[in-house]
Amino acid sequence: IICPCFNEEASINQFYSTVSTIVKNERFDFEFIFINDGSSDNTKNIIESIIGLDKRVKLINLSRNFGKEAALSAGIDYCSGSAAIPIDIDLQDPPELITSFIKEWQKGFDVVVAKRRSRKSDSFLKEFSALLYYRTHNLVSEVKIPENVGDFRLISRKVINTIRSLPENQRFMKGIFSWVGFSTKVVEYDRPARISGDSSFNSRKLFKLALDGITSFSTFPIRIWLYIGLTIATFSALYGLWIIFRTLIYGADAPGYASTIVIILFFGGLQLTVLGLLGEYIGRIYLEAKRRPNYIVDDTNITDNPYKHES
Ligand code: UDP
Ligand code: MG
Numbered sequence: 001i002i003c004p005c006f007n008e009e010a011s012i013n014q015f016y017s018t019v020s021t022i023v024k025n026e027r028f029d030f031e032f033i034f035i036n037d038g039s040s041d042n043t044k045n046i047i048e049s050i051i052g053l054d055k056r057v058k059l060i061n062l063s064r065n066f067g068k069e070a071a072l073s074a075g076i077d078y079c080s081g082s083a084a085i086p087i088d089i090d091l092q093d094p095p096e097l098i099t100s101f102i103k104e105w106q107k108g109f110d111v112v113v114a115k116r117r118s119r120k121s122d123s124f125l126k127e128f129s130a131l132l133y134y135r136t137h138n139l140v141s142e143v144k145i146p147e148n149v150g151d152f153r154l155i156s157r158k159v160i161n162t163i164r165s166l167p168e169n170q171r172f173m174k175g176i177f178s179w180v181g182f183s184t185k186v187v188e189y190d191r192p193a194r195i196s197g198d199s200s201f202n203s204r205k206l207f208k209l210a211l212d213g214i215t216s217f218s219t220f221p222i223r224i225w226l227y228i229g230l231t232i233a234t235f236s237a238l239y240g241l242w243i244i245f246r247t248l249i250y251g252a253d254a255p256g257y258a259s260t261i262v263i264i265l266f267f268g269g270l271q272l273t274v275l276g277l278l279g280e281y282i283g284r285i286y287l288e289a290k291r292r293p294n295y296i297v298d299d300t301n302i303t304d305n306p307y308k309h310e311s
Contacts, residue, residue, distance in 0.1 A: 001098075002075030002086040004035045004068050009042040011089045016050055016057075019087075019095045026102060032057045033075045033302070038065030051301060063296040069209075070295040072151060073171050076163055078302050084160055086151045092191055093152035100187050101154035110182035113153040115146065116191040129203075133210045141218035143179045146186070151177070158182065161307070168216075169294045170287060172209070175217045215280050222281055225274045232270075236263075 001019060005012065016032070023030045034047045036059060044061060051057045060074050072086055083105055087093045097114050104112040122130070134147045151173055155163070162180045201209075214221065 001030060001032045002035070002072065002079055002084050003033065003089050004037055004071035004075065004086075005039060005043050005047070005089050006037040006065060006068070006071070007039045007041045007043060008089045009039075009046055011091070012043065012046045012050070015089045015091060015095075018091065019098070020054070022095050022098055026099070028102065029081075030056055031079070031081060033060060033079055034058065035060045035062065035071040035074050037062050037068070037071040058300070058302045060300045060302065061298045063298040066295040067205075068151075069171050069173050072173050074295045074297065076160055078300070078305050079160065080302075080305055080307060082157050083154050085154045088150075088152065092193070093150065094189055094192065097152070097187055097189055098154075104185040104187065105154050105156060107185075108183065109185040110156040110159050111153060111177070111184040113146070113149050113177075113184060113186050115186050115188050116148045116150070117188050122191075126206075129206070133213075137210075137214055137217070140214060140220035141175075143175055143217045145174050145178050145213070149186075150174070153177065156182070164307070168288060169292060170212065170216060170284065171294060172213045172216045175213055179217070211280065215284055219281075221277050225277070228270075229274075 001023070003015070008015075012034075019032070032054075034057065036044050036047060044059070047057070047059045051059060058078070060078055062071065062074065066074075075086065076084060083102075085098060085101060087095065087098075093114065101112045101114075131147070134145060138144045138147075155177070159180055159182050162182075163176060166176065
């Protein structure tokens with residue numbers, strides 16, 4: 001069970017007791033990997049106190065807040081199970097589903113994903129922007145992300161190892177999970193509200209995540225401008241010829257101020273947009289080229305990771 005935590009002191013105990021009751025009935029061994037993603041509250045101490053009682057509990061303490069995607073990567077890198085289940089700590093991902101996940105995994109599926117039937121617990125704005133985002137992403141990227149599917153899922157060792165072997169540093173997990181493929185089973189559920197605290201994703205973080213998703217899985221946004229540019233250039237050339245022709249026949253018509261300004265502004269805007277887009281991709285290349293790890297572990301009680309990689 002992989003659980004990224006960022007300032008979750010109020011949720012951890014309830015999460016741990018709920019989940020451990022559920023997994024008690026399973027005939028598999030479990031480990032709980034909590035990733036403390038640079039929390040500034042008591043998260044770390046609470047996890048440590050649970051470790052005192054339950055040896056299955058592991059803690060990866062990151063050196064600062066790296067974001068959920070990075071925290072999840074850390075969990076995936078350090079887990080030692082035949083399968084892993086990333087789950088949110090706020091019980092918005094119903095742990096009861098773990099039982100169905102395992103059932104499907106035993107049938108041979110490598111990925112079992114939880115798909116929310118409704119987003120009742122989310123605000124209208126979040127629901128709407130999520131829908132808009134999924135539609136846009138899927139329109140422009142070759143790798144589709146299923147709508148209303150989060151990180152809550154079961155992945156088999158095969159999938160874990162595949163994800164770990166990917167060379168890229170910036171991990172957009174939703175995209176990577178879909179990109180790797182493998183036999184997948186979907187399980188549906190209703191998403192409840194958070195048990196305590198507020199979502200740590202504000203609109204700015206969500207927008208960044210959306211942009212990361214699209215720019216890391218699609219080159220459509222930079223390719224499309226070539227076609228738009230060519231089309232506009234063709235029309236401008238025709239229009240230019242027409243103006244020359246008209247001037248030759250009827251002489252110069254003085255005003256033309258409005259159309260000139262409109263054209264200048266329009267192209268100015270277009271050029272800035274395209275420059276911005278190019279910047280976005282170049283920025284990604286730059287970040288990728290630096291080969292910095294996407295998280296730094298401060299300390300951890302995981303000493304015997306059989307899959308530990310040397311990096
Ligand atoms: N989280 C994290 N690092 C962050 C932000 C969030 O590890 O920088 C964790 C958080 O503790 C929770 C999960 O990611 O377990 C989902 O976060 P949240 O519930 O705030 O997001 P939402 O449910 O609104 O998508
Ligand atoms: Mg949540």
